[in-house]
Amino acid sequence: MSETLIFLLIVFIKMIIVAFGLMIIFAFTTVWERKLAGFIQDRLGPNRIGPYGMFQVVADGLKMFLKEEVFPNRAHRALYLVAPVIFLTPALMIFAVIPFGDTIRLFGRDISLVVVPDINIGILFIFAFASLGIYGVITAGWASNNKFSLHAGLRSAAQLISYEVVLLLSALPPLMAAGSLNLSKVVEYQSGLYLGFLPRWNLLIMLPGAIIFFVAMLAELNRLPFDMVECEQELVAGVHLEYSSMKFAAFYMGEYMNMLTACMLFTCLFLGGWLYPGYHSLRADDPNLAAAIGIIVFGIKLCIMISFIIQLRWTLPRFRYDQLMNLCWKRLLPITLVWIFLVALGILLFKPAVSVIAAGL
Amino acid sequence: MNRIVKIGKKKRLSRLDRIYVLRIIEGLWGTFVRLWRKPFTQKYPEVKRHPLGGYRGLHRLNKDWQGRVKCVACYMCATVCPAKCIRIVAGEAPWEDRDKYPVEFEIDELRCIFCGFCEMACPENAINLTPIYEYSQYNRKDFLLDKEKLMEINEWWSLPQYSKEYIKKKEIEEAKSKSH
Numbered sequence: 001m002s003e004t005l006i007f008l009l010i011v012f013i014k015m016i017i018v019a020f021g022l023m024i025i026f027a028f029t030t031v032w033e034r035k036l037a038g039f040i041q042d043r044l045g046p047n048r049i050g051p052y053g054m055f056q057v058v059a060d061g062l063k064m065f066l067k068e069e070v071f072p073n074r075a076h077r078a079l080y081l082v083a084p085v086i087f088l089t090p091a092l093m094i095f096a097v098i099p100f101g102d103t104i105r106l107f108g109r110d111i112s113l114v115v116v117p118d119i120n121i122g123i124l125f126i127f128a129f130a131s132l133g134i135y136g137v138i139t140a141g142w143a144s145n146n147k148f149s150l151h152a153g154l155r156s157a158a159q160l161i162s163y164e165v166v167l168l169l170s171a172l173p174p175l176m177a178a179g180s181l182n183l184s185k186v187v188e189y190q191s192g193l194y195l196g197f198l199p200r201w202n203l204l205i206m207l208p209g210a211i212i213f214f215v216a217m218l219a220e221l222n223r224l225p226f227d228m229v230e231c232e233q234e235l236v237a238g239v240h241l242e243y244s245s246m247k248f249a250a251f252y253m254g255e256y257m258n259m260l261t262a263c264m265l266f267t268c269l270f271l272g273g274w275l276y277p278g279y280h281s282l283r284a285d286d287p288n289l290a291a292a293i294g295i296i297v298f299g300i301k302l303c304i305m306i307s308f309i310i311q312l313r314w315t316l317p318r319f320r321y322d323q324l325m326n327l328c329w330k331r332l333l334p335i336t337l338v339w340i341f342l343v344a345l346g347i348l349l350f351k352p353a354v355s356v357i358a359a360g361l
Numbered sequence: 362m363n364r365i366v367k368i369g370k371k372k373r374l375s376r377l378d379r380i381y382v383l384r385i386i387e388g389l390w391g392t393f394v395r396l397w398r399k400p401f402t403q404k405y406p407e408v409k410r411h412p413l414g415g416y417r418g419l420h421r422l423n424k425d426w427q428g429r430v431k432c433v434a435c436y437m438c439a440t441v442c443p444a445k446c447i448r449i450v451a452g453e454a455p456w457e458d459r460d461k462y463p464v465e466f467e468i469d470e471l472r473c474i475f476c477g478f479c480e481m482a483c484p485e486n487a488i489n490l491t492p493i494y495e496y497s498q499y500n501r502k503d504f505l506l507d508k509e510k511l512m513e514i515n516e517w518w519s520l521p522q523y524s525k526e527y528i529k530k531k532e533i534e535e536a537k538s539k540s541h
Contacts, residue, residue: 040395042400042402043400044400311389311393311396316385
C-alpha cells in the first residue's frame with residue numbers, strides 16, 4: 001500500500017469515529033440540557049426512560065421518526081427539502097479541523113487526533129463553513145411559503161451576519177499570539193505554566209476577548225439570550241415553523257452540532273484544548289497515555305462549556321432585536337477593535353520577554 | 362388630592378449595570394445555587410402522596426361498633442347535595458335502636474363535586490369524605506358506588522400505600538439506593 005492510501009484510510013477511520021462520537025455526544029447533550037433545566041428549576045427533569053432518564057433521547061428520536069410529514073401548500077419543494085441539509089452539513093463539516101488531542105503513536109506511525117491533520121487554514125475553514133449555515137436558515141424561511149418563517153429567516157440572517165464580524169475579529173488575538181491559523185498550533189502555544197502554577201491558557205491573559213468571543217458565539221448559535229430564530233411571541237416559532245418530522249430534527253440537530261463546534265472552538269482558542277498541568281513531563285515518558293488523558297481533559301472542558309451555555313439559557317431573559325443589534329455594532333465591535341490593537345501592542349512589546357520567562361520555568 | 366404621577370420616565374441603569382457582565386455573573390450564581398437544591402418533585406406512582414387533613418376525596422359510609430351502617434336514612438345529605446348525586450332508598454330498620462335504615466345508598470362519583478356538604482349535614486357522622494384520590498375506573502358504571510362498596514372503603518383506607526409510615530420507609534429505601 002502506498003503512503004497516500006494509508007493516509008486516506010486513517011482519515012476515513014478517524015472520520016467515522018468522530019461522526020459516531022458526535023452523534024452520541026449530541027444525543028446526551030439534549031438530555032443533559034433538559035436535566036439541567038430541571039435541576040435549576042428544582043425539578044428532576046426526564047427520569048422515566050433508562051437510569052436517570054438517560055435514554056430519553058431514544059424516545060425523542062422515535063417520536064420524531066413517527067411524526068407525520070407535513071408539506072406546506074405551494075412551498076418551493078426542492079428548496080424546502082434541501083434547507084435542513086444546508087443547515088446541518090456545514091455544522092458537521094467543521095469538525096474536520098478541530099483537534100481533540102495531540103498525536104498518538106499507533107502501529108509505528110504518528111496519528112494526530114484531528115480528522116484532517118496539518119491544515120494550515122483551520123480557523124478560516126471553520127468560519128467559512130459556519131457562515132454557510134446562514135443559507136440554510138434563509139432558504140428554510142423563504143421556501144416554506146409562510147410570512148412568519150420568512151420574517152424569522154431574514155431576521156436571523158441579519159443577526160448571524162452581524163455577529164460573524166465580531167466573532168471573527170474576537171478570534172484574532174489568540175491566533176496573533178500563536179502566529180498560526182492551525183488550531184493545533186494555537187493549542188500548543190498555550191502549553192506551560194505561569195509562575196509555576198497558573199496554566200498558560202489564553203483565557204487568563206485575554207479575558208475581555210474571550211468574553212466577547214463567547215457572547216458572539218452565543219449569538220451565532222442562536223442560543224438564549226439571543227435566540228431570535230426561535231421566537232414564539234413574535235414569529236410563532238421561527239424558520240422551522242413549517243417543518244415537521246425528521247426535517248425539523250435536522251434543524252434541531254444542526255443547532256446542537258453548532259453548539260458543540262463552538263464549544264470545542266472556544267476550548268481550543270481560550271481554554272488550552274487538550275492541555276493540562278504536567279502534560280509535557282508525562283508526554284516525555286509515555287506519549288500515548290498523555291494523549292489519552294488529553295482527550296478526557298478536552299471532554300471535561302467541553303462538558304463544562306456546554307453546561308455553562310445551558311445554565312446561561314436558564315439565567316438570562318432574552319434580548320430585544322434592537323438591543324441585540326445595538327450590542328453588536330455599538331458595543332462589541334469597537335471594543336473588539338481596540339482589544340485587537342492592545343493585544344498586538346502587547347505581543348510586540350512583551351512576547352520575547354514572556355517566552356524567555358516561560359522557557360526559564 | 363393633588364398628586365402628580367410621573368409617567369414614562371424610565372429609570373436609567375447605572376454605569377455598572379450597563380456593562381452587563383457583573384450582573385450576569387450575579388444571576389449565574391443564583392442559578393448555580395439553585396442547582397444544588399432538593400427538587401420539589403414528588404415521585405408519584407412510586408411514592409404515594411399523603412394528602413393534608415381536610416382533603417376531600419372518595420366518600421365512605423361509616424359503620425358502628427357492631428359493623429352495621431351508621432346511616433339512619435334521614436335524607437339530609439341527599440337534600441343538601443348541590444349536584445344531586447346521592448340516591449337513598451329508605452326502609453324499616455331491622456334493629457331496635459333506630460326506625461329507618463338505607464336499603465339502597467348510591468353515590469354517583471362522576472356527578473359529585475366534592476363540596477363536603479353531605480359530611481357537614483349528616484347528624485350521625487355516617488358519611489365522610491376520605492383522602493383517597495385514586496379511584497379512576499375504565500367504566501362509567503363503576504363510578505356508581507352502592508352501599509356495600511361505600512362501606513368497604515373503610516378498609517381501603519388502611520391500605521399500606523397510604524400510610525405515612527409506608528411513605529417514610531420508601532423514602533429511606535430510596536435514599537439508601539441512591540447512596541450506593
